[in-house]
Amino acid sequence: MSINYIYPEFEVVRNPNRCICCRVCERQCANEVHRFDADGKVMLSDESKCVNCQRCVSLCPTRALKIIKSDCVLRENANWQNQTIKEIYKQAESGGVLLSSMGNPNPLPVYFDKILINASQVTNPSIDPLREPMETKVFLGKKPNKIERDKDGNFINNLPPQIELSMPVMFSAMSYGSISYNAHKSLALAAQKLGILYNTGEGGLHEDFYVYGDNTIVQVASGRFGVHENYLQAGKAIEIKMGQGAKPGIGGHLPGTKIVGDVSKTRMIPEGSDAISPAPHHDIYSIEDLRQLVYSLKEATAYKKPVIVKVAAVHNIAAIASGIARSGADVIAIDGFRGGTGAAPTRVRDNVGIPIELALAAVDKRLRDEGIRNNVSLVVGGSIRSAADVVKSIALGADACYIATAALLALGCHLCRTCQTGKCNWGIATQNPELVKRLNPEIGSQRLINLMTAWKHEIKEMMGGMGINSIETLRGNRLMLRGIGLNEKELEILGISHAGQ
Amino acid sequence: MKKEGEIRIPSGCAISAVISKDGNKMTGEKIIESMIPMHDRSNGLGGGFAGYGIYPDHKNEYALHIFFNDKYRIEDCERIIKDSFEIVKKEIIPTRKIPEITDEPIIMRYFVSPLFSLLRSLQLDEKEFVVRIVMKINTEVDGAYVFSSGKNMGAFKAVGFPEDVGRFYKLDEYEGYSWTAHGRYPTNTPGWWGGAHPFGLLDYTIVHNGEISSYDANRRFIEMFGYKCTLQTDTEVITYIADYLIRRQGLSLTETASVIAAPFWTTIENKPEKEREKLKYLRTMFSSLLITGPFSIILGFDGGLMALNDRLKLRSMVVGEYNDKVFIASEEAAIRKMEINAKNIYAPQGGEPIIVKVKEGKF
Incomplete structure (x- = not known):
């Protein structure tokens, strides 16, 4: 056996005075960290397997457990950091591409945290959302440039199909396969009760979930998994996935071990076969090809479904968005470089793409400069972490936000970032039936509803503070934002002034 | 200190208006007096008036009122005007020297007709053409500012208290069927004449009291359609919105009110189907043209007025009548000053438009 160069990242600390050897931790850990030593009548741990998902910690009835970061570290080196060195050991061992899950964890600037929100004082009144109406409803979709009337002077409704949302937040794409049946059901149930939409991702739509069609966005991605006529008809809107913030420029790979049972059926591929989504759509090598797919999907659904085009935020995103806005798409979804994923090459996740705040500001400005902002609605994600991020996004120019990581956190995810192993102890990113059943969709959906309800209250509070009582007058209202600690160029791109100006 | 247009300046205000439904002419005297009891709603940093029907001898020409910082700007500006219009008459707007109003710019007025051949070659309708030239002067000629551009109407404004501004411009010598007035209480400005109200484009003028919270959302949207918000004031953006909705989209005044002070969704849901569909549409x-935050505005236009409050009614505004006249003001005192016997005084609901038009053929 070769030498193991890597000391475990975490330590499992068990308080022997509290441990009652009930073996809950052992049963709960799919990574097999805990085991019972019958001879010594003690619980033992193999911390090398621990991913710090906190499942055992949360379920330990006597709070005997905690997981801490190991203090066994390599000699400090600002250039060759611990993580870097360990990754080299791993690659020297395996010869493979490093894989990671969820969003980029590196300490790159989070512009949302450097933007502050305005409030009314004296010259105009703030509005109390508990006493006055406060509107958060939005309609996503193309708005025509001119009204039309019939011969009696009544308006002809020339609006293309719109997506109505009770609040400007939707659940972003996560495929059935990358996440579990119960996770999908939680999202669908919550979306329905909240009056918002969730997104199938690229894994098709399980037949049980067609009933939630009015609250579903069905995705068409480069692998075309699970795409057929009824699927397209089933949703409220169709999303063409061109890219994903966590891994711009590359495709997807769901390992054959997760293509089991209903996942295989829903994706329409054989059990056990890897589901590989190509990096590009092989029928889209340029913008004119995108236009053809947009209209193919519209033809297939009789122009009744808005088409969303989702792209990753990359360097020339403004020009790309301008092209999409002229492609017939109704909505552009932009995914920032902090967006999550079920699995992505670490180097890509951590080094490719740009922050959503900058991408959004650039796109909204570009579309306005070209006079085509009304052609499309803008949805942004990757990563929206709170109601404040939503408010800032809308004020920068978004129509709505996509959330996924925040939604998974509500379902119990502890951001251990090992989705790719398929051993999610919280029943979310797994297809193991024993693990899946740990997530109760009724409880899960209620937690999602709670989260969104809380955010809605917070959004209303902040709107009221600004003297705004309807979300549409916050959209693109950049005067309501100020930067803090940003340089001139950053402020210019964001289109905001510095605090104090 | 930054000048108006370089920085956004919030301000509180007083507004007032009178219109004769029979098209009877009134001098500017009454409207000036109406501002006196509301003196404390202004702070001397801006006042102004708009009169309709005041240029009967030139009613077919656009009356451009322009401020020039100095005489050298006149040449630059006139070059643009001459390229686009026939100048029928050009004069200095007569003013009265009074101690309350100082530091005035050069104030000129031009009665002009668009060059027909140019209109044809540009394939523009006349009003759109005028709008473009006004925008061109205001954005391209530094030190020249067109503050009124309609037919048979005019705006008059200055830095000062409104009652002084009215005397300064000799409004007692003009006669119109409709007048609006404004006194300004800006919170932070060195005072610039162009920044006073009313704000006008073509025959639309707006006097406004409030500080809208939707400003930048409205501005960034309306600028997509060729408007340039050079002043960064609420009034300017509201004027452009009115022009866009009424002239370019062809909405009626009531429909325009349903856009800028849109009913709440809950109200819309409870309307009969046809009305509901219309409002939802x-x-x-x-x-993006919904306006939130406090406002009371009076929109003046050829042959009428529309008064409107924000949908929560966060600013005072009352309406009264007497014989053929309708009065609108921030305070009842202003109405009483114009007509002591005014009747049916009431405060319109938030979002309820008050539309008064002069009888067909009477103006």
Whole structure:
């Protein structure tokens, strides 16, 4: 056996005075960290397997457990950091591409945290959302440039199909396969009760979930998994996935071990076969090809479904968005470089793409400069972490936000970032039936509803503070934002002034 | 200190208006007096008036009122005017020297007709053409500012208290069927004449009291359609919105009110089907032109007035009548000053438009 160069990242600390050897931790850990030593009548741990998902910690009835970061570290080196060195050991061992899950964890600037929100004082009144109406409803979709009337002077409704949302937040794409049946059901149930939409991702739509069609966005991605006529008809809107913030420029790979049972059926591929989504759509090598797919999907659904085009935020995103806005798409979804994923090459996740705040500001400005902002609605994600991020996004120019990581956190995810192993102890990113059943969709959906309800209250509070009582007058209202600690160029791109100006 | 237009300046205000439904002419005297009891609603940093029907001898020409910082700007500006218009008459707007109003710019007025051949070659309708030239002067000629551009009407404004501004411009010597007035209480400005109200484009003028919270959302939307918000004031953006909705989209005044002070969704849901569909359509189509935050505005236009409050009624505004006249003001005192016997005084609901038009053929 070769030498193991890597000391475990975490330590499992068990308080022997509290441990009652009930073996809950052992049963709960799919990574097999805990085991019972019958001879010594003690619980033992193999911390090398621990991913710090906190499942055992949360379920330990006597709070005997905690997981801490190991203090066994390599000699400090600002250039060759611990993580870097360990990754080299791993690659020297395996010869493979490093894989990671969820969003980029590196300490790159989070512009949302450097933007502050305005409030009314004296010259105009703030509005109390508990006493006055406060509107958060939005309609996503193309708005025509001119009204039309019939011969009696009544308006002809020339609006293309719109997506109505009770609040400007939707659940972003996560495929059935990358996440579990119960996770999908939680999202669908919550979306329905909240009056918002969730997104199938690229894994098709399980037949049980067609009933939630009015609250579903069905995705068409480069692998075309699970795409057929009824699927397209089933949703409220169709999303063409061109890219994903966590891994711009590359495709997807769901390992054959997760293509089991209903996942295989829903994706329409054989059990056990890897589901590989190509990096590009092989029928889209340029913008004119995108236009053809947009209209193919519209033809297939009789122009009744808005088409969303989702792209990753990359360097020339403004020009790309301008092209999409002229492609017939109704909505552009932009995914920032902090967006999550079920699995992505670490180097890509951590080094490719740009922050959503900058991408959004650039796109909204570009579309306005070209006079085509009304052609499309803008949805942004990757990563929206709170109601404040939503408010800032809308004020920068978004129509709505996509959330996924925040939604998974509500379902119990502890951001251990090992989705790719398929051993999610919280029943979310797994297809193991024993693990899946740990997530109760009724409880899960209620937690999602709670989260969104809380955010809605917070959004209303902040709107009221600004003297705004309807979300549409916050959209693109950049005067309501100020930067803090940003340089001139950053402020210019964001289109905001510095605090104090 | 930054000048108006370089920085956004919030301000509180007083507004007042009178119109004769029979088209009877009134001098500017009464409207000036109406501002006296509301003196404390202004702070001397801006006042102004708009009169309709005041240029009967030139009613077919556009009256451009222009401020020039100095005489050298006149040449630059006139070059643009001459390229686009026939100048029928050009004169200095007569003013009265009074101690309350100082540091005035050069104030000129031009009665002009667009060059027909140019209109044809540009394939523009006349009003759109005028709008473009006004925007061109205001954005390209530094030190020249067109502050009134309609036919048979004019705006008059200055830095000062409104009652002084009225005397300064000798408004007692003009006669119109409709007048609006404004006194300004800006919170932070060195005072610039162009920044006073009313704000006008073509025959639309706006006097406004309030500080809208939707400003930048409205501005960034309306600028997509060729408007340039050079002053960064609420009034300017509201004027452009009115022009866009009424002239370019062809909405009626009531429909325009349903866009800028749109009913709440809960109100819309409870309307009869036809009305509901209409309101939903308007609100969805023009969602970025909803105005939130406090405002009371009086929109003046050829042959009428529309008064409107924000949908929560966060600013005072009352309406009264007497014989053929309708009065609108921030305070009842202003109405009483114009007509002591005014009747049916009431405060319109938030979002309820008050539209008064002069009888057909009477103006």
